[in-house]
Amino acid sequence: MSGDLRRRELGAFLRASRERLDPADFGIAVRGRRRTPGLRREEIASESGVGLAWYAWLEQGRVQTSREVLEALARTMRMTHEERRHLLALGGYAADGVADDGLVARLRPLLDNWPLTPALLLDQRFDVLAGNAAHAAVWPEPAPTGRPNLLLSLAGSARLESLLVPEEQFLYELFLRFRARADRFPAEDVVAGLRELRPELAHWWSCRAVREFGSWPVTVLADDARLRFECSLLRPDDTATLLVQAPVDAETREWLRQRC
Structure with missing residues (x-):
């Protein structure tokens, strides 16, 4: 225009x-x-x-x-x-990336009506706004107080390597989608936090690779099962993102059905 x-x-x-x-x-x-x-x-x-x-x-x-x-x-x-x-x-000004106060209330029924699909509601910075019971069952590590950033929480998790196969690929796929929109909102502190927590991954930012759409597979190692999901990011509006982890096999669905 x-x-x-x-x-x-x-x-x-x-x-x-x-x-x-x-x-x-x-x-x-x-x-x-x-x-x-x-x-x-x-x-x-x-x-x-x-x-x-x-x-x-x-x-x-x-x-x-x-x-x-x-x-x-x-x-x-x-x-x-x-x-x-x-x-x-x-007016030529980007959105600030802050989700409005009513967003969680509006999308809570959607999260709760996915009983066998782990899901998180994130803002543009990938700060966690809400999650459902299925996500809590798969990802048992307690969330930090406040609005934890998903990228920083995963990068700093001592359990991540034992939960994910392959561990780094899941974090990288999230990062590519974060990077694709990071010029539209304040993101310097998230990038600095990633560099501090995982200095070996500093090249991710400098290479400037991005990915906006598409899904990717992830395998989570539970105590008694290998849970397989197809992960996607959905955008209900310009300030929010839904991380949806759809189970792809009967074993994963049954594991979730017994716990949710």
Whole structure:
């Protein structure tokens, strides 16, 4: 999308968002009939701390503005998480990679309705947001407090080598998919952590190999079985990733059925 077209789309989106607002929700008394629905330009500009002329130029697609101004307008217009991301994208700014607070609640039923499919909900940085019972059964190591990063947890796990066949390949496949999107959100601390935990893997980052789609096989060594899965990453939205480990044989499914 060209710069001119992007600015026009941004202006049209701002105008449509403004016209959907109800003045009463902002404590604005309406006397008589307004010529256009929603809030006036001057009301949005005042609420957002933006000059009226500048806001008018934005709606007209005449100027480029800062991320801070767009964030202020998104707050004033009470945009949803998806609308805010779209506004920032039209302004030429990448999403911040932070999942909204309601994401876990919305996707929890999906996780729980995969009783025989281990699954994790991750944000863009691969920080763990939630998991299901099947994942806990296969991966018994307690999770750290807070929002543990999956890559760092695996890289620092003393049990990883005894759980996975081959151990390094699983971590590498995850890393390739992390690397494919790492230019869109802050990732320096994750990369630094990987280098510290596994210095022998520092060449992974410098080689710049990436992988966005596709599944890969993994074998997990349980106490009494070899569990075989096909792993995939699904993206319910731009800020979240589902790591899904689908069992591929009857032995794995039966092992999970007995424990979940």
